[in-house]
Amino acid sequence: MGAVGSRRRAGGHAPVSETSTPTRAGPPSAVLPDVPRLPDSLVDQLAFPPRARYAEMVEAFKSVGFELCSDLCAVDYLTHPGRTLPDGVAPERFEVVVNLLSLSQRQRVRIRVQVPESDPCLSSIIDLYPGADAMEREAFDMVGIVFEGHPDLTRILMPEDWEGHPLRKDYGVGRVPVQFKEAPGPR
Amino acid sequence: MGIEDLQHNFLTGRIEDLVKWARRNSVWPATFGLACCAIEMMSVGAADYDLSRLGMEVFRASPRQADLMVVAGRVSQKMAPVLRQVYDQMMEPKWVISMGVCASTGGMFNNYAIVQGVDQIVPVDVYAPGCPPSPETLLHAILTLHEKIRTGEITRRPGSTVAAGEQATGGWVPSVPDAVRVATPR
C-alpha cells in the first residue's frame, strides 16, 4: 500500500487537552469481538454490526477513546449486491458507513451497517456524537434512511418540497437532453 | 476645428446620449456570488484587474441600490426562487450578466440539482463563457454590456410598435465598433 505513503502506525499518544473524557486505552479490536469484521489495510477496524447492535458498538468505540465521528454516509447497493462482506452478514440494499477517529490513539475505525429496503431506519447516534446531526440529515435527504431519535430529521440539501431521494440508484440523473445525436437520453 | 470634429464628445451629445453615458459608466453590481465564479469576480474587483476603472468597484449588497446582477456561479433549484426574488427587487434600469458556463447553460452539471441556464429565470443581457471565466473574460463581458447600453434605448416609448425585445437591443449588432469585438486576449 505504498500509494498512500507509509501509513504511520505510530500508535503514539498525541497530547489531547487533558480535560477530554478518560479513555480506557484498549485496542479497538477488543470492542465487541463477536461482531464480524473484515481485515483492512488502511483502517484499524472494519466492523459489520447488525442493526440492533449498531448503537451499542458506537458507544463501545466511544468509550475506548474514539472522540470524533469524522464521517457518516449512506450508500445504495441496489445494482451491486455482490460486494465482499464477512460471512454471516446478509447484503441488504442500503448501507450506512460511519468513520470514527481517535485523536489520542491516532486510529480510524469504520462501521458498516446493513439497512434493509423494507424499513430503511436506524437508531441515531446524535447523543454520542452531536457532530453527526447534519450528516444524518444529509443521509436522510440523499438516500432516505430514517434515523430514530434524531431531533429534527428534515431535508438539508434539497428544497423542502422535493420528492424522492436523489442518490438512490433508481433515481434518474435528471439530465436535460442536449441537441446532438449521440448524447445519452434523459435518465 | 469646426463643430463636426466635436461630433462624439458629450458636450454636443443629446440628452439621451448623456443619460446613456452616465448609466454606462456607473453600473453598480449587486453581490450575487454563488460559486467558483464569485472568486474570479472578486479578483476582478481587487487590485490586479481593478473594476473601479469602469466605475463598478462598489459592490452593492442590497438590490435596491444595484443596477447590474452578475450571476456568478451555478444556480441550484433551491436558489432559483431567491435569485428571481432579488432580481425583482432590483430597480430599473437593470441588467444581468450570466458569468460562467454553469450560469449560462448548466455547464458540466447536467443533473437534477442545477437550473440549466439562468435565462430560464431572469432575462440575461450578456453571457460570459469560461469555467471560471478569467478576469479578462469578465471585463470583456462588462465592456460588451457597456456597448449594449450605449446603443440601446434608455426607456420604452409608450406608443412604439417595435417589439420590446428588439427595441432594447435596437441597432446593437451592426453598429458595434471594433473595439468590442477584440477576441479575448487569452
Next chain:
Amino acid sequence: MDQYLPILILMALGLGFTAFSLVSSALLAPRKKPTAAKLAPYECGIVPNREPPQRFPVRFYLVSMIFIIFDIEIVFLYPWAVVFKQIATFGLVEVIVFAAVVFVSFLYLISNGALTWGPPKSLQSGMPPRTSESTISRISAARPTPGEAA
C-alpha cells in the same frame, strides 16, 4: 422687517427645493405599478413569512435618548454663538455650566448601561495585549510527545 428677510429666503428656498424634487419625480418617474415582489421587505432574498416584530428592547431607545440630549444642547448653542461677542466672559462661563449640566444626564445614561451592548468579555481581565504569536504554541516534530515513535 429686514431682520427676518434671511429667514424668509431660507424658508422659500427650502419649500422651493422640496416642491421641485416632488414635482420632478412625479413627472419623470416611470408610471409602472410596483410589483408585490418589489413591495416585499428585502431580507437577503427570502420573503419573510412573519410580520416584523413591533416590540423592540429598551436599549435602542436609550441610544436615541443620548442623541436627543446632545441635539438639544446644540440647538441652545446657536443663539449663544450669535451673541457671543456681546456677552464675552459671562457668556462663556454660562455655556460651560450649561454643558456640564447636560453632560451629567449623559453620564447617568451611560451608568444605566446605554452603551454596553455585547456579552461580558470574559478574557479582558488585565491581560497583556495579545500579539499574533502570544497565544499560540508550536508543536514541532522534533519535540517527541510521550510515546510517539520518532
Next chain:
Amino acid sequence: MSEHDEHEDERSVPELDPDAELRARVAVEAAALRAETSEGAQELTPRGDTDPTELRREVGAVLRLPEGTYVDPGDIDIERRDDETMIINMGPQHPSTHGVLRLMLELDGETVLRTKPIIGYLHTGMEKTAEELTFVQGSTNVTRMDYLSPLHNELVFSLATEALLGVELPPRAVWIRMLMAELNRVSSHLMWMATNGMDLGSTSMMIYGFREREMVLTFFEKTTGLRMNHNFIRPGGVAADLPDGWEDDVDVICETILTRTYEYDELLTGQPIFRERTEAVGNISAEEALALSVTGPILRSTGVPWDLRRTMPYLAYDKLDFDVIVGTYGDNFDRYSVRLNEIRESIKMIRQIVEQMPPGDYRVQDRKVTPPPRGRIDESMEALIHHFKIFTEGFRVPEGEVYTAIESPRGELGCYLVSDGTSKPYRMHIRGPSFVNLQALPVLLRGGLMADAVAVISSVDPVMGEVDR
C-alpha cells in the same frame, strides 16, 4: 430596460387601489411569493411553538451533548416570551456569509440567542455526477467542490483511487503534489485573510490579500494551465511536469509573501477595532469542538494539536520539518493567529520541498493507469490503444471501498470511494470539513452580538461549494 419591462408584467400586480377584490389578489400573489422561498420544516420555528427539549437543543448546539456533561442546564434563559425576540434571515444573498449560506438568527435586541444554518442553496449533485464519470474524469468534478483549494479535492480523490488500485507513485509525483497542495493552502489562507479583513472593515486587507494571491494563481496558471479548477492532480500522478525555472518562481512567491505576512500582522493585530471584534468572540472549548466533529484551524485554535499532516502523514509529509500551530482560547483571535502562522509554516515547507524535489517521471509508468506521452502515440500502435482505452472507457479499479483523509485548509477533507470493479466509481462521498464546521455556528454565535456573528462566520471560513456538494 424595455426588455425587462415586459418580463415585469407577467409577475407584476394590478393597481394597488383600495378595491378589496384586487387587494385579495395581491395577498394571493404575496403568499405565493412567500411560499416560493420558504423552506418549511428546515427553518427556525418561533420560540412559542418549539417544545422545550428542542428549544434547549437549538439554544446552543453545546446542549446537543448528553445533558449534564458539559453545561449545567440552569444557566440557559429560555423562558423568554415569544414576542420579545425577533427571527431574521441572514440569508443566501448576504455580503458577509461567504457564499450562499442562510442563517436564521433569533435576536433579543442585538444579542443572538438561537441560530440555525440552512444550507443547500449551492447543492450541485456532484456525488451523483461522480457516479456518471469515469475515474479519469472524476477529478474534474471533484475539483469544483472546494473552490478555494481545488488541488486538495483532487489530491484526496486521487489518493483514494490509488489506494484502491494499489499503485505505487514515483517520488517526484508525490513531491509535486505536496508542493502544489501547500501553495494552494497559502492561496486559500490569503483569501481568508482578505475576506476576514474585509468583513471586519479593513478593505485594504482585501486588496493586499488578493494582490498576493494573484502571484500564487499566476504560478498555478503557468504550471497547470488554469487559475482555478486545475484538474492537475490525477489518479496515477500529476498531469504535467513542473515548467523549467519553477524554482525561482516559487522562491519569489515565498520571499514576497513571507515579508507581506509581517505587514498584515502589523496592519491588523495592533488595531484596537480588530482586537475588539475578535478577542473573546466566538469561543468554543476543546470538548465542544471534538463533540461537534470540528476539525482544522478551529479545532487547533482550542488547543487540540490535531493536524493530519503530522498525526497521520500522507504523501511525504513525515520527511518535512514543520510546526503544528495550536491556539489556547479558541476564539476568533486564536483562529486568526493560527491561520496567519500556518501561512508561514507552509512557506517554510515549500522551501524544503524546493530543495528536496527528486528527479524522475511525474506519473506512474503503468500504461493501464496513465496515458502514454503524446509523442509516443504516433509511433507505437499499443500506445495508441492504451491512449484510446484510457480516454474512452477509463481504467478499471478493483472492487472495494476506501476512506482516505487529508488536511485541507479548512479541516479533515475525506473521500469515501466504493468501486464495483468497473471504470466508474460506484459511490463517492466527500467529507467536507466546512459542512461539519458549520454545525459549530450555534455554539459560536450564542450570546454574541449581531456584528460578532459576521466576524465568527468569516473566522469559520466556510466554502459553500464543499458544504452543499
